[in-house]
Amino acid sequence: MPKRICLVLAVLVTAVFLAACGEHGEGNKVDPKVLAEVADKASKLADDLDNMNTRAYGLAALGTTMATVDPAGARPVLDEALAVAKDVHSPANKAALAELVSATAGWEGSDLETVAPVIKRIEDATSRVWAIRAAAGGIAILDKGRAMAALTEAAAEAEAIPDKKYRDLDLRSVAQEMAGMDSQKATAVADKIADPRVKAWALTAIGSDIAGKNRDEAVKVLSAAADTAVAIQNMEPTSELVTSETKEDVKQKVLDAQKARLAAAAAKALSGTAAVMAGIDGAKAGEMFAKAASIAEGIQMSYTQAYAISDVACEMAASDPAGADALAEKIGADHGDAKFAAMLKAARAKAKDGKIEQADLEKLQEVAEGISDSFDKAKALEQVGLAMAGVSKEAAAKVADKIEYPANNMSRTSMLRNEVLAAIAVAWSKESDDEAKKALDKVEEPRFAKADILYIKGNALADMAGIKAATDQAAAIKLYGKAAGMASDCKSTQLQWKVATGLCKLDTDKLFDMAAKIEGDDYNKAKALTEIASDWSAKKDAKAPMAWDMAAKAASAIEDNYASADMLKSVAARCAQYDKAKAAAMFAKARERVNKIGAKV
């Protein structure tokens, strides 16, 4: 009997297993070898095309930087960028795509799922025009006519991009690149954008670009942007969550939420346009802000409404901080984070010499304390504490005490709180060394596991040394020495290079000593050495050329080709201010690295 039960169970389990396999395997009709072959071919092509676009973009970025310092050298780089970008769209690549599409026609199930995303990558690479636009942006610095011709061609191609999202985004960036040369053509390109959110963004950018040159035209474009922004509300709400099987009441709720999000997007876009208009016509900007605020306030969903009002107030802050504050006050106490974001922006706009007024900080503290999410509350209080340190050290200490994240008070002093205490110590260092030391001692060091504390303290000491350097070099060097020790103990190469930068500005003999102690991290090394070399060059120090060579070497040592070229470009751009020949060599090295993108190692 038990044997029979076991047999029945085994048959049942096998049946369930086979049924499951059958369901899963449904649609897998392609020969696995053919599938692997097609997928491999598609993947290689997609990688090659993506690499070509990245290479074209890298060359365009390099050429754009070079155009202002070395126009003759920039020209061939930009030509190459445009040629590579156009090559991605070559008939051969489009034919390869068509071949893949036809080879996979009729595929379904997991077979199709394997190749479809790769084919989409090829389709995007061969249809999108962002790399051409980037190259044309650089060419515009040297030859406006040629740049406009390339952009006009790109705009025509962009219209045919099958992916609607990318079509609009590419048209937007092409229009914006055109704006500086021909605002009417730029507006005509922007008018082809289907999504009003992207269109309003494009028109606002064009308006901002031409505001300084043609006021009337800018007002016209910005008014069109405002109308487009308002029209966002009229978009049909859609959601991936809604299917033919979704219940009517659920569907209504989802679509209502989407409708509210569209209204929020309209308010945000309109206030963005108003912020640009504020620099041209205050009265018109006021009307736009009022309309944006009314759209935001009319939203029924409380969270969406709070964030929409906050977004409008954030945009308003620069031109009308009092109005932004008043608008932020309308946000309910349940949405402290939204209220805080707007009030922080307004307070920063009102700040004098970078210092936020104490009354504003106290108000911000009150709002921050009411934020319900513990992480956002701690971050908001940290922002208040950091700003308060420069205004009132006592008040900043009180804010630090309020940072209780994690909330259960079991954890050792929060990292965010320590950052505020360190900022207080830095503020003290401008007045009294003893008080600064006492303040920094409040950042308690545990016996073990104190890397983060050492990082915060080391950073603060480096900042203190930076302040001291102007008045007492010996004291500054001492502080840098302490900071270097802490940076080394916490194994932060970024901090070590920050300290080295400050120290080498005071004592040029320290560079080799410091560089020998820091292992790896070519990114921060190149950044720091650029700062040092710049400082030495400005002081006409004889060691400056050596520092530039070291910076270029560090940038060349970055493993990733794109990142290395990008860093070499930054080093060269700074170097060009002092030594054009050396900069040209660095630009050439950068071009070499860009051209290695996608090359097999």
Place this chain on the structure above:
Amino acid sequence: MSRRTMKLIPKTLLAAALLLLATQAYAKDNLCGECHTSKEIAAFGNVMSWDRSVFQSKDTLCPGILELKKEAYFTESRLVKFDELLTELEHKTRRYPEYMRADMDGYAVQYAGLATVTPTSIDSIAGPNLKIKKKMHEVYETMNKLKDNYKMEKVIGFGLAGVMLILLLFSLGLKNTLKG
């Protein structure tokens, strides 16, 4: 090696190759310059700094900004939360997982360094951040194991105490019986 195993090897390799291809199906790099002009990129400022809740950033038209804000929120909030969990572990279990805290502190420093990088693409932050997140997750798993071990030791401890009590009562009973 049996014939069946030999047959399985190419199939497994094929499946692995297809899986590898499927994971490469996303666009590479996600450079800021794909959607933004050089002028816009130059005006970005520090996009990694906190100025509003991640929930308020969710409707931004730039997917890159949203992704970077999410990365920052995820790592930073977990760094602080795991610090809390470690302290809780210390207090509740009377264990001192200093080596785990040292690891977490190291990751906090790595993240602080990463937050100073000027992003040129989503991947320039997301790539190194993924390594930090993975290492943090390893600490979290070790922390959970430690918690489970503590629970198990507690159960074993109570079990042993129970057995000892039964034995004691049994011996007392036996003693009384023998006396009688």
